[in-house]
Amino acid sequence: MVLWMVVEEIGGFGREVKFVRPELVWRDHNHDGSDQGKGETPHWFRDLVEKCLNEESKRPSAEDVLEVLKDAQVAQK
Secondary structure, three states: OHHHHHHOOOOOOOOOOOOOOOOOOOOOOOOOOOOOOOOOOOHHHHHHHHHHOOOHHHOOOHHHHHHHHHHHHHHHO
């Protein structure tokens, strides 16, 4: 759908109901009940998503998002 909108040059990706913020559910533990490891949603990712869901004027720039992703990649190595 997004690619179709880009090809058709349809601008804007507004929500039908502007005042509703999506409810996100984060995974805080693995399936085995432990609190750390592969099953956990990283806090840096949660923070990034929350910032991207802010009002348009408060959202991070693409450069800021890229920097966060690069930092996360370096931290995982």
